Amino acid sequence: MKKNKMIERTIHGIFLILGLLTVGCVLLITVYLVISGIPAITEIRLFDFLFGTKWASTAAQPSYGILPFILTSVYGTAGAILIGVPIGFFAAVYLSKLANPKVKTIMEEAVSLLAGIPSVVYGLVGMLVLVPAVREIFDIPDGASLFSAIIVLAIMILPSIIKVSMTALEAVPKEYEDASLALGATPVETYFKVSVPAAKSGIAAAVVLGVGRAIGEAMAVMMVSGNVPNMPSLFQSVRFLTTAVASEMSYSSGLQQQALFSIALVLFLFIMLINATLNFFLKKEKD
Amino acid sequence: MLSKKRKAYMVGMKAAMYLSTGLTAALVIFLVAYVFIKGIPHISWELLSTKPSYISGRIGILPDILNTLYIVLATLIFVIPLGVGAAIYLTEYAKNKKLVGMIEYAAETLSGIPSIIYGLVGMLFFCQFLGFKTSLLAGSLTLVIMNLPTVMRTTQESLKTVPQSYRDGAFGLGAGKWRVIRTVVLPGCVDGVITGCILSIGRILGESAALLFTAGFAHALNGIFEGLTSPGASLTVALYVYAKEQGEFGVAFAIAAILMILTLLINLSATLVSKHFAKKREL
Numbered sequence: 293m294k295k296n297k298m299i300e301r302t303i304h305g306i307f308l309i310l311g312l313l314t315v316g317c318v319l320l321i322t323v324y325l326v327i328s329g330i331p332a333i334t335e336i337r338l339f340d341f342l343f344g345t346k347w348a349s350t351a352a353q354p355s356y357g358i359l360p361f362i363l364t365s366v367y368g369t370a371g372a373i374l375i376g377v378p379i380g381f382f383a384a385v386y387l388s389k390l391a392n393p394k395v396k397t398i399m400e401e402a403v404s405l406l407a408g409i410p411s412v413v414y415g416l417v418g419m420l421v422l423v424p425a426v427r428e429i430f431d432i433p434d435g436a437s438l439f440s441a442i443i444v445l446a447i448m449i450l451p452s453i454i455k456v457s458m459t460a461l462e463a464v465p466k467e468y469e470d471a472s473l474a475l476g477a478t479p480v481e482t483y484f485k486v487s488v489p490a491a492k493s494g495i496a497a498a499v500v501l502g503v504g505r506a507i508g509e510a511m512a513v514m515m516v517s518g519n520v521p522n523m524p525s526l527f528q529s530v531r532f533l534t535t536a537v538a539s540e541m542s543y544s545s546g547l548q549q550q551a552l553f554s555i556a557l558v559l560f561l562f563i564m565l566i567n568a569t570l571n572f573f574l575k576k577e578k579d
Numbered sequence: 580m581l582s583k584k585r586k587a588y589m590v591g592m593k594a595a596m597y598l599s600t601g602l603t604a605a606l607v608i609f610l611v612a613y614v615f616i617k618g619i620p621h622i623s624w625e626l627l628s629t630k631p632s633y634i635s636g637r638i639g640i641l642p643d644i645l646n647t648l649y650i651v652l653a654t655l656i657f658v659i660p661l662g663v664g665a666a667i668y669l670t671e672y673a674k675n676k677k678l679v680g681m682i683e684y685a686a687e688t689l690s691g692i693p694s695i696i697y698g699l700v701g702m703l704f705f706c707q708f709l710g711f712k713t714s715l716l717a718g719s720l721t722l723v724i725m726n727l728p729t730v731m732r733t734t735q736e737s738l739k740t741v742p743q744s745y746r747d748g749a750f751g752l753g754a755g756k757w758r759v760i761r762t763v764v765l766p767g768c769v770d771g772v773i774t775g776c777i778l779s780i781g782r783i784l785g786e787s788a789a790l791l792f793t794a795g796f797a798h799a800l801n802g803i804f805e806g807l808t809s810p811g812a813s814l815t816v817a818l819y820v821y822a823k824e825q826g827e828f829g830v831a832f833a834i835a836a837i838l839m840i841l842t843l844l845i846n847l848s849a850t851l852v853s854k855h856f857a858k859k860r861e862l
């Protein structure tokens with residue numbers, strides 16, 4: 293009997309450890325980023341690091357200002373949201389409310405495929421189709437620019453926006469729509485003036501999820517944005533927070549490498565903020 | 580009769596919906612067609628079955644295919660027991676609501692962290708701190724953390740469908756908790772584990788940023804145990820290197836086409852499996 297109790301206890305303990313594993317991983321990531329990110333920030337000084345406009349990590353007089361990266365990430369994400377959200381939103385309303393079941397099934401598969409395509413494939417197609425096209429259409433010397441990155445990001449966040457919005461729209465109680473229809477509103481009016489407001493927290497969550505995806509994307513953006521640490525401008529080569537980390541990591545050392553960890557810490561803080569917002573909307577949606 | 584304003588509103592909204600849906604559909608068709616047209620002509624038996632040779636100047640992607648396979652296997656071997664264990668703790672053991680909330684919040688946080696950050700922490704922790712160096716094993720362990728929330732969630736979902744009466748019955752017959760878990764709960768999570776595996780494989784195949792600094796870029800041909808301890812490029816990383824650093828677009832598109840086919844297969848099996856389980860549940 294005693295032996296049995298011992299076994300039960302041990303097993304309980306093992307499962308407890310496994311259960312706490314996710315918490316442990318989050319702590320591990322946070323601790324590593326903070327420990328490795330703080331030294332460079334104190335050495336460069338927080339203000340100069342965050343608001344310095346010049347990044348010249350390999351120059352004789354190195355300068356570590358990451359404002360160009362922060363602004364590029366913010367503008368790039370905003371641009372992707374501006375283009376991707378309306379398209380995703382209207383497609384989600386159509387697919388969840390109006391489309392016939394066959395079209396809906398096919399489009400759901402198509403959207404899943406879009407979500408599953410690896411980011412390097414987006415980068416490759418962007419590099420060979422989008423970048424030359426941007427160069428031709430806007431008559432600029434190099435098409436690898438913030439604009440190209442925005443287009444690629446807009447496409448990449450489309451599946452998250454469509455899927456999450458569709459789930460929210462499908463959860464709207466049928467009675468709401470029936471009541472609106474009975475009062476003489478047309479179906480289209482009902483969907484946009486009754487269903488959409490009823491699903492607004494879910495749709496907001498979809499947008500926030502899109503923001504998270506866009507700000508965290510590295511490889512696809514690296515292949516189409518030109519990767520020069522300029523202050524952001526639509527048709528110039530730019531560097532994002534993610535690509536700043538990725539592009540110099542393999543050959544960096546000393547303060548330069550520590551500064552890259554600090555950039556990752558800044559990116560991490562952005563993501564944590566976005567996660568908290570996402571959670572807020574998801575909770576609201578549940579209630 | 581509808582007023583002119585209402586009619587215009589309807590026409591406008593309908594146009595926006597058709598346009599957006601059409602654009603999305605066109606995008607998917609274009610991407611798939613373009614990658615296949617550009618990539619499939621470059622896929623040859625030689626490309627698939629050899630390693631790159633500097634002497635003949637030919638490129639083969641067999642090492643990258645094997646590396647990807649090793650990474651998938653190693654990641655799944657670790658992530659399945661860990662994810663299933665975490666799910667069992669949450670559904671069978673945990674009584675403290677706050678603790679459950681914390682664990683679930685942590686899982687959500689993990690799924691929101693960008694892969695480049697995983698790559699960085701993986702490099703610091705697995706490659707440097709634990710001394711695994713740049714190796715497939717370090718890459719796989721990084722991916723284990725990334726996929727932990729997925730396996731945990733799908734297992735949790737399937738455990739919810741195990742009727743409480745089964746557990747009560749087993750307890751009533753005098754079984755201890757561990758025995759109930761082994762005989763009643765574990766068989767119930769098979770669906771979730773299979774779904775979790777498919778989703779994880781999809782994510783691992785598409786991952787690149789997290790592998791760049793943890794698993795490296797090498798193209799050496801190795802057996803599985805030797806391979807796991809040495810650096811190697813996965814298909815995605817190889818695509819990136821061939822396209823961005825070496826300008827070998829033919830090979831890059833061949834890899835892209837292979838990845839596209841794999842993505843299609845993964846999506847297809849995910850759909851089939853979820854349909855199968857939904858049917859089983861109805862019975």
